[in-house]
Amino acid sequence: MDTIIIDGTAIARGVRESVTRDVDAFVSRTGTRPGLATVLVGDDPASQVYVRNKRRQAASAGIADFHRHLDAEATAADIDGEIDRLAADTAVSGILLQLPLPEGIDSSSSIERIPWFKDVDGLTTTSVGLLARGRPGLQPCTPSGVITLLDAAGIDLAGREAVVVGRSELVGRPVAQMLQARNATVTVVHSRTRNAQAIMRRADILVVAAGVPHLVGRDDVAEGAAVIDVGIHRGTAGLIGDVRFDELLGHAGYLTPVPGGVGPMTIAELLRNTLKAAELAPTSG
Amino acid sequence: MDTIIIDGTAIARGVRESVTRDVDAFVSRTGTRPGLATVLVGDDPASQVYVRNKRRQAASAGIADFHRHLDAEATAADIDGEIDRLAADTAVSGILLQLPLPEGIDSSSSIERIPWFKDVDGLTTTSVGLLARGRPGLQPCTPSGVITLLDAAGIDLAGREAVVVGRSELVGRPVAQMLQARNATVTVVHSRTRNAQAIMRRADILVVAAGVPHLVGRDDVAEGAAVIDVGIHRGTAGLIGDVRFDELLGHAGYLTPVPGGVGPMTIAELLRNTLKAAELAPTSG
The missing domain is CATH 3.40.50.720 (NAD(P)-binding Rossmann-like Domain)
Structure with a gap:
């Protein structure tokens, strides 16, 4: 039989184009722009490449860039503090903590500090629970x-x-x-x-x-x-x-x-999640 | 072939006996007694029977009883207030909100107020997430x-x-x-x-x-x-x-x-969860 090859490159491009249009519409409607915070700790070369790609594609979809780079000696408290600041910043729609963290730092307690409505990687216990329950959230x-x-x-x-x-x-x-x-x-x-x-x-x-x-x-x-x-x-x-x-x-x-x-698809879905996070954000006041 | 009948009545009795022994040991070790709060709203006869059975079996396992009965006219705010008080009470290890609530009151937002470590029914989004992730919690x-x-x-x-x-x-x-x-x-x-x-x-x-x-x-x-x-x-x-x-x-x-x-088995596992909740409780201070 003929096998149909599913072209992820083309489908991902379609998702990015659709997100770009929807970001435009969001900006027109709300006067605010979705923003993605990428938190990179240390100097792992592969992680640097991944984060650069995420930031570049986000920027190209019209998503504001909030990059934070902590050096390899950062402590868990440093990382948590950065996440808490980003969590409190209403200009930041989504927070992505690039994994793995440097050896000896447990990522899960840092990840849990990300509010569910900014958890664009869908990794927090709350996001996992919302998915299991079939409730709205970030997947x-x-x-x-x-x-x-x-x-x-x-x-x-x-x-x-x-x-x-x-x-x-x-x-x-x-x-x-x-x-x-x-x-x-x-x-x-x-x-x-x-x-x-x-x-x-x-x-x-x-x-x-x-x-x-x-x-x-x-x-x-x-x-x-x-x-x-x-x-x-x-x-x-x-x-x-x-x-x-x-x-x-x-x-x-x-x-x-x-x-x-x-x-x-992974980064394309990250852009979609960032827009969704902007829509999920609790309205101020 | 011969079919082996699994005797839930006997197995549940075994669980209750084991929990009773473990509650005794917990009391000896910590000087505190696990406590179960049952919150019943309204006068549904079936719910009254269920709650009575849970309380009786809990008492018989040595678990302290914290029953709260709200009348059928209770508002969501009344229920939430009761749950918040029980959540703050360190003598209460586990909180069970008997369902269904009277018509017109959404149970899920009240349930979400139960801290994960007191959620003896395992119904909160956090408990669901912990189970999905294979992390310690109440199931x-x-x-x-x-x-x-x-x-x-x-x-x-x-x-x-x-x-x-x-x-x-x-x-x-x-x-x-x-x-x-x-x-x-x-x-x-x-x-x-x-x-x-x-x-x-x-x-x-x-x-x-x-x-x-x-x-x-x-x-x-x-x-x-x-x-x-x-x-x-x-x-x-x-x-x-x-x-x-x-x-x-x-x-x-x-x-x-x-x-x-x-x-x-359901009530037997509820007793086991109440003891587990007592063990999960954050130590004071």
Whole structure:
């Protein structure tokens, strides 16, 4: 069968364009501009690249930039103080604490200081609870990107069997909840699962977020299934995913490439969350 | 095959005895006694019975009683004020707001005022988030009771296929998370699921929390499966569950009756949560 390649680069561009228009409309309507605070601690080169990309794309969507760079010797108290200031600043719609923090600093207590309505990474316990309860809030970006890709490809979710491979806090758990909220029948496969292959083969929609390079191949996938590859690993011949892409060509119904699949969605969803955060902000007074 | 009937009445008694011993030990160790505040609003006869049972069993486990009865004309502000006073009272370990509230009063904003470490029903957004994240906190009582029954029957969960029928906030969603935390491979079946029968038949462990009398019968269950019936309905011939019990005798490997299965576990787990809340309480100062 013909496999439809889901073009994350193009879909992410569409999301960014739509957010840019909506930011314009927000500015016209409210006289204020959504703002994103990125907090970078230390000098990790990869983190510097990620933060730079986030800031550049945010600026290009018309989102105001509030960058804070703390040096590698910053204490937990320094980080908490910065977050508290940003939390109190009404010009800041969203706060993103770039992870990982330097060794020896626990990120979770700092993250918990971010108010839920500014939590554009969707990582606080309150955001996790709101997602689990199906209440309005900010949802993590990569899982949101997975749903956006499925929607953009016109893949029906309601009533269909979705299998999520991986149960991480960042991707597997939230994407399972989002699929269920969209009325899919969801099974989560993980390292302790027996007969994982038989379970993956049941999937109409297979989301692979195992963090294991080239884990999933043709024998793991039903013909015609939609396969979303969340993995990203540096291989000898460039970036590779959790899925053996070449094996699934002509077998899967829909397939995301790596790179150019889920990857570009994360920042696009971050921009969307920042606008949403601006809309969620409690009105003053 | 012989079906082992899981005796919830006996298992709940064992939990209560164990909590009673642990409360004694807590009192000896700390010089303080765990306390449960039950807040009843209005005169709903069923709610009065439930609250009376909870208070009686708590007292019998050595837990101090802090009952508050507001009349049916109480406003949301009255209820919130009562909860805030109980939240501030260090003698109160756990707060239970009996639902439903009188018509026209939204319970969720009152519930959110309960501090997470006193939320013995596990209903606040923070408690839901802590459960989803696998962090220490208070988990809802009925789903905890399901896990306790499975454990008491010696049913292995890790790596096995568990199917949860129903995705309610009170039971389906949390029990699915608890089963996954115990390393089961979990699928949630709901009203929009296609081929529900085929999916239920995959289950090694089937938890039925659909709220539909006699929904599940022999054709829906694999031979030898463990079946936990969370439903409870008043039928013409007494209480019945979501499962057609008689059909599963000689077919299921393990089966809970209604009444006498999950039902008695809820209050037993409430007592356990109250003790746990006393242990979670921030130390003064």
